[in-house]
Amino acid sequence: MSAPQPVHQRILLKLSGEALMGDDAFGINQATIERMVAEVAEVARIGVQVAVVIGGGNIFRGIAGGSAGMDRATADYMGMLATVMNALALADAMGKQGVTARVMSAIDIQQVVEPYVRPKALQYLEEGKVVIFAAGTGNPFFTTDTAASLRGAEIGAEVVLKATKVDGVYTADPMKDPTATRYTRLSFDEAIGRHLGIMDATAFALCRDQKLPIRVFSIVKPGALMRVVMGEDEGTLVTA
């Protein structure tokens, strides 16, 4: 019998910035990033094309207290720069584990990382390199979740995999409501209509319009990414 095959050939993986903190209060926890990269490396090695959108919430968020009183757009540009730092750390950790990664930024910062150029990104993916999209959408007032939907649609990913601290989409924020229950599956309209805060409405709406499914799963749970890629039941699937 032949070995089980992945159900996805090209994925857009959204990693939250906060996930990189591990148990720290801020920044990047080295052991945590190494563990995450090991999981990404495993799926890349079985031939799945992996593109990553990385968040920045472990360093700076445009709407957070630290930016109170600041012009919102300026604060958002700081948030986007935070994602560039995370992207560099992620690419470095990938290189150390033998995975070639390329960082592409949505804002021009050419001495540091190359700009996002869609055909180039597609070329890297076809060559088996991991592409890390930095600086979100390049626009203030957006989130990296929306960047994940946007880049996912642009590169023709089969699914957006949102790897986060919780293990799926719940009826309410499980960090605040212990009685909340997890959905196995729900529609984009339900997710938007019920104001489920796991992703912003812009991100959901873009995926809905492009018929691009989203799976939300835990980044903390070892092996979850591989199980998702192999088509096993993990987290919550959001579809049309």
Ligand SMILES: Nc1ncnc2c1ncn2[C@@H]1O[C@H](COP(=O)(O)OP(=O)(O)O)[C@@H](O)[C@H]1O
């Ligand atoms: N309905 C919901 N189901 C699951 N998680 C939710 C829900 N509403 C809000 N959340 C919150 O969304 C967070 C996951 O989103 P993520 O983007 O990784 O975090 P953050 O926005 O804090 O960086 C979880 O930590 C959880 O507390």
Ligand SMILES: O=c1ccn([C@@H]2O[C@H](COP(=O)(O)OP(=O)(O)O)[C@@H](O)[C@H]2O)c(=O)[nH]1
């Ligand atoms: O297209 C984008 C993506 C991100 N950001 C800014 O970058 C910050 C960090 O991104 P995000 O909060 O999405 O990161 P995560 O929640 O995944 O850690 C946001 O708060 C925004 O201020 C932005 O302005 N435009």
